[in-house]
Amino acid sequence: MNKLLLIGIKDLKLMFRDRAALTFMLLAPFLLTLAMGFVTGRFSGGSTGISDIPVIIVNLDQGDLGNALEDLFNSEDLAELMEPSASSDPESARKLIESNEASATIIIPKGFTQSIIPAAGATFGQDYVEPEPIQIEVYTNPSSPTSAGIVKAVVDEFISRIEEGRTSGMPSFLQLMQSGLVDPQNIEAEAGTLFQIVEQPESNAIALTKNTEGADAVEFDLLSYFAPGIALMFLMYTVSYGGRSILAERAGGTLPRLMISPTQTAQVLGGKVLGIFFMGVVQVGILILASTTFFQVRWGDALGVIVLILAAVLGATGWGMLITAFARTPAQVANTGTIVMLIFSILGGSFISLENFPPFIQTISKITPIAWGLDGFTTLALGGTLPNLVEPVTALLIMGAVLFGIAVVLFNRNGLVQL
C-alpha cells in the first residue's frame, strides 16, 4: 500500500511541476467558467442573459388599443426585458431589423382599435356587420429568434386579453338582446360596457399551480451546472495526461527500473492508477474550491459533493486507463485524450444541456462520466443529498471498474507493464 501511495504521490508532484499541463487543467476551466458566468448573465444578476430586447413600435393606430400596446412595452413590468423605441415610418423600422439594429418591429396599423372596438355611433342592430380584422405585424430579426419570440409572445398575450374581454362581454349582450331584456334606447350604453372588461383582471376559472422543482429549497444557480460541466470536461484531459505518464515512463526507461525493484506489476499499475486518481481529485477539488470562493457557486450538500467527485474521478480514470491501453506512444495518448475530452464534453452536456438533444444522443451520453457527474451535481444544486445520488454514483463506479478491468486485460495482452 505504501508503494502504491508513493508512486501515486510522485505522479501528483510531477503534475504540479508541469506548468503547461497546469494551464490546461486549472487555468483553462477556470477562465471558461468565468466566461460562462459572463455570457449567462450570472455575474450581472440576471437569471438568463436576455434583457433590454431592442424593439421598435410603429403605432399608426393611435387608438385606445394601439396606445395600450405601446404603453405595455413601455411599462415598468417590461422595463428590464424590453428596450422599446418609437417610429412613425414602417419602412425605416423594417430596415433597422434588416441591418440588425433591433430584434423586432411591431407595426400597429391604422384602424386597429376600430377593427375590434366599433367606433362611437356604430349600432348593434340586426344589420350590424363586424369590422374587417386588421392584423398587427411583428417583423422579426431572423438572427435573434429568441428575443423575437419573446416579443411575439408579449403581443400574443395582449391580443389574448383583448379577445378575452370581447368574448366575455359579447355573449352577455347578445343573450340579453335575444331575451328582449335590453332597452333599445340604451343599446349604445349597454354596448359601451362590452369592452370595459378588457381592463379587468384575468379570468380565473381554471387556476394554475406552478411547481418549480427544488425552488423552495434552493434557488438554482446556472453556474452550478456549467462549472462542474467544464471541470468534468477538463478532468478527461487530466486522466489521459496521467495515463500518458505510464507510456512516458516506459519510453524514458523509468518503468523497467521500477519493475526490477522488489515491486509487483500490480503495485506499479495500481500506483499509476492512484496517481491519476489523485490528479483528478485534486484538479476537480481545486476548481470547485475556486468557483466557490470567486464565483460563489452553490454546490449543495458537502458530503454528496465529495462522494460525487470521488466517483466521477474514478469513472474518468477508467477512461484514462483504457485510452492508455490502446495507445503505443505518449503522443497518441495526448491526442486521443484531447479528442475524447472534446467529444465527451459535447455528448456529456458540458456546454449544452442534454435535454436539448434528441433521445439517441441522450442515450449515448451515458457512456461519459460527464453526463453522470453532471446529473449528480445538478441534483445536489437543486437541494438533493447523498441518498439522491445513488444512480449516478453507482453508474460511475461501475464505469470505472469495468473500464479498468478492460484496460488491465489489454495491458497484459500488450505486455505494457513488463520488462
Added chain:
Amino acid sequence: MKKIFAIAWKDAIIRFASKTEWLFFIILPITFTFLVAGGIPSGDDDNRIRLLVVDEAQTSISQQIISELENSTAVRAEIVAREDAESQFDNRHASVVFIIPAGIDIESLQNGSAQVELLQQPNNLNATIAERAVLTAIRRVSSSISAAQNAVNVREAKQPFATEADKQTYFEDSLELAQSIREDTPERVTMIEGTTPDEIDYDPRTNTSAGQLITWVFIPLFGISALFASERQKGTLRRLLTTPSRKATFLLGTISGQVVLALIQMFLLVGFGIFAMKLGWGREPLPLFVILFTSALAAAAFGTTLGTFIKTAGQASGLSIMFGMLFAMLGGCMYPLELFPPAIQSAVRILPTTWAMEGMLDLGLRGGGLVDILPEAGVLLGFAVLFFTVGVLRFRYE
C-alpha cells in the same frame, strides 16, 4: 516565393504527419457541427418547445385545453401518462410538464374548483415560455366559461331565472355562443421574418455551422504559436540564421501555409454546410471568401503574437486550445450573442471571433452581400495588422 512555398509545404507535411491531425482538421469539426446542430431542429422541423401534457381528466374541457396548446406557436404538446412525464421530468429530459388532473370539467370551472398543475425545471427559459403558452391556453378555455357565467350573472341581475333548469339552459346557450365567438376570432397578429433580398429561410443550424467553423479553424491558427515554439525548442529556427533567408520570409512562409490550410478547412466545412445541412452558404461566394480570408488572417496574426510570448510547444498547444475555446464562447460561436447581457455583447467586440461570427451571420441569416460584410472584414483586417505588427516586432529566432 519559392522559399515561402517550401516553408509552407514543410509545415503542412509536419502537421499532417500524424493521422490524428485529420481528426482535428475535418472529422471532429463535422462531428461537433452534427452533434450541436442535432440539438437544434432545422427550419423545416417543428421547433416549438416540447411540453409534456398529462390528461387525467379526459373531458371536453381538457380536450379544449389540449386543442388550444396544439394551436400554440410556442409549444408542442405531447400527451403522456403521468408516470412517464414525472420520470422524464425527474431525469431532466423534459423542462416542463402540464398536468390536467381528474375532475376538470364544466362543473368544476363553474364552481371555481378547477386547478391544473405545471411542473417547471428551475431557471429554464423554455419552461418560462411554456408557462406563458399554458396560461394563454387555459385563459382561452376559461374565458368561454367565464363569459357564460358572466352572461348568467348579468341576466340574473336584470331578471331572476324562474327555475334552476332555466338558469342552466341559459348558461349552456351562453357557453355555446361564447365558444362560437371565440372560434370565429380572426388572427390579429402576423409574424413576418425579416425579409432579405433572396428570401433566406431562417435556419438555426446556420448559427451552429458558422460557430463550429470559426471555433475549429481558429484553434489551429492560434496553434501557429506552437509551430514557432517547437522550432525554437528544436533549434531549427537558429539554423535558419545560417541560411540567406530573412525573418519576413520565414514568417510569411509559416503563416501563409497555415492560412491556406485554414481556408481549405473552411471550404470543406462550408461544403458540409451546403451539401449535408442544406444551408445557404453558397449564395454569395465572394463575400463569403472575404469574410473567411480576413477571419483566417486575424486568427493567424493572433497565433503569431501568442507564439512570441511562450516558450514551449506544450504551453503553446494548451494556450491555443484555451484561447480558442474562450474566444469562441465569448464571440457567440457556442451560444448566440443575443442571449448575452447587453454589456457583454458590447465588451466581446474586442474579440476577432465576434466579428467573424457577425460576418458569417450577415451572409447566412440576414441575406447580406459584400457591402454588408465590409465593416466586419475591415475590423478583422485591423486585428490582423495589429497582431502581425506585434508578432513581427517581438519575433526572435532564439
